[in-house]
Amino acid sequence: MILSMTGYGRGEAQGNAYTAITETRSVNNRFLEVSVRAPKVVSLREQELKDLARKYLSRGKVNITITLETADEGAVPIKVNPPQAKAYYQLLNDLKKTLKLRETVKIEHLLQFSEIFDADSDDSLPDEEWDAVIRSVDEALQQLQTMRQNEGAELENDMKQRLENIAGAVDRIEVKSKERIPEERERLRERVHQLLHTDEVDEQRLELELVLLSDKLDVTEECVRLRSHLKYFKDAIDSTDPSGRKLNFLMQEMHREINTIGSKASDTEISQLVVGMKEEIERIREQIQNIE
Secondary structure, eight states, X not given: OOOBSOEEEEEEEEOSSEEEEEEEEEEOOSSEEEEEXXXXXXXXXXXXXXXXXXXXXXXXXXXXXXXXXXXXXXXXXXXXXXXXXXHHHHHHHXXXXXXXOOOOOOHHHHTTOGGGEEEOOOSSOOHHHHHHHHHXXXXXXXXXXXXXXXXXXXXXXXXXXXXXXXXXXXXXXXXXXXXXXXXXXXXXXHHHHHHHTSSOOOHHHHHHHHHHHHHHHOOHHHHHHXXXXXXXXXXXXXXXXXXXXXXXXXXXXXXXXXXXXXXXXXXXXXXXXXXXXXXXXXXXXXXXXXXX
């Protein structure tokens, strides 16, 4: 099964005091890299969220964003620190006396000091709230995985069609290369006659040259290896294991065989078929970069 490394997912779960909302996004990456953006009370248990992501994913750069929404719209995430507020009030009154000011210390004066407020959060979430976070993250990861599977299916169909195109080109090249050997034999014989201006030809030497020429023109071994790579490539696509790295290796081996066939080709039709196969390989290479 082919999995894409790009996708998006969203999850939401209700706790007692908060609604946990999670968004997950992933893009291609050589290894699995998970980053979490969340309130402090959630970030304290960030490793648990990363471990959960690893149950679904093996490659890709994954961003997990978590927000906590309270059901009480009038609530604010801060509270007054009474000792600090009293200390600043006394400080301002002392300053007023020192400078002999008549102005009364007002609330707006105290609001200039952020130290009179504390963040209204504990160091940890209650279990029921943490359970809501986990459920929202799990839902988001499931949606992310579903999108990756759907996109992977599209990539799989595209690559299989390109593999069929390459296989068809290999068949035509093999037939054409075999047809060229007797043609080249006659062409070489005629050229020898022209060079010698005589019908006396060293048949033994001519046969040796033809054997060498046939070896240079014969691409049977390359075609056999290329077909083998195509088979293993399809098997890797159908495998349930992550196959991105294996596919990348096989694609490089296929490219190597195609280059060898191209170097042996002195026929226009074969050269055109080789160019077409290289184009298909390049498109497959681009697709592989996004496969888990």
